[in-house]
Amino acid sequence: MKRRTYYFLILVIILGLVTIRSVFKTDRREPGPPTIVRVLDGDTAVLDGGEEVRLLGIDTPELGEPFADSAAAFLAHLILRKDIRLQHDFRKRDSYGRLLAYVYIDDTLLANVVLVSEGLARVYLFPDDITNRPVIDRLIAAQRQALAANRGIWSVPVRPEDRYVGNRKTMRFHRPGCDGAVKIVPRNRIVFDTREAALYDGYSPCRTCRP
Numbered sequence: 001m002k003r004r005t006y007y008f009l010i011l012v013i014i015l016g017l018v019t020i021r022s023v024f025k026t027d028r029r030e031p032g033p034p035t036i037v038r039v040l041d042g043d044t045a046v047l048d049g050g051e052e053v054r055l056l057g058i059d060t061p062e063l064g065e066p067f068a069d070s071a072a073a074f075l076a077h078l079i080l081r082k083d084i085r086l087q088h089d090f091r092k093r094d095s096y097g098r099l100l101a102y103v104y105i106d107d108t109l110l111a112n113v114v115l116v117s118e119g120l121a122r123v124y125l126f127p128d129d130i131t132n133r134p135v136i137d138r139l140i141a142a143q144r145q146a147l148a149a150n151r152g153i154w155s156v157p158v159r160p161e162d163r164y165v166g167n168r169k170t171m172r173f174h175r176p177g178c179d180g181a182v183k184i185v186p187r188n189r190i191v192f193d194t195r196e197a198a199l200y201d202g203y204s205p206c207r208t209c210r211p
């Protein structure tokens with residue numbers, strides 16, 4: 001056999017193997033469930049395709065606040081590399097383009113609720129966008145249990161007031177002297193005797209007066 005023919009045959013064989021390999025590779029690629037590859041903080045994570053997901057209905061402590069690191073570490077332990085399912089509510093994305101979702105793990109656990117149960121997130125509702133009543137009820141029930149047990153963020157002492165003012169429309173509550181409290185129109189205004197009473201009903205503390 002001439003040397004050139006020999007090299008040509010080798011080349012054909014290599015090309016053949018590469019083609020066969022790539023065919024098998026494409027056959028194996030089935031669209032599986034999405035997975036989380038990175039956790040950014042207690043309520044934000046990154047999907048394998050690069051999209052960011054913001055967990056709906058909850059809010060975890062901001063960076064530097066007590067339990068912020070615990071919440072992020074817990075979320076990572078809970079959802080990294082697991083098979084997940086995203087369930088959207090009224091709005092699929094927020095103004096930053098992030099997906100807004102309830103994140104189910106192995107189709108059973110709901111990560112949003114688990115974080116609240118552990119006292120690592122508070123319920124954070126947007127009445128116009130968060131409409132899934134069964135999920136809202138689960139979130140509020142989880143918060144009631146975590147509160148009663150003084151778990152996580154609920155163990156952090158907060159300067160008390162003799163009453164608190166809530167806004168039925170936004171589901172936020174304030175210290176009585178907060179601008180946010182003063183501006184509430186009478187039909188949306190609700191007064192709570194204790195902070196716990198507001199939290200028990202699913203209201204979230206104002207980010208300014210931090211009741």
Ligand SMILES: [Zn+2]
Nearest residue numbers: 174178206209
């Ligand atoms: Zn306030």
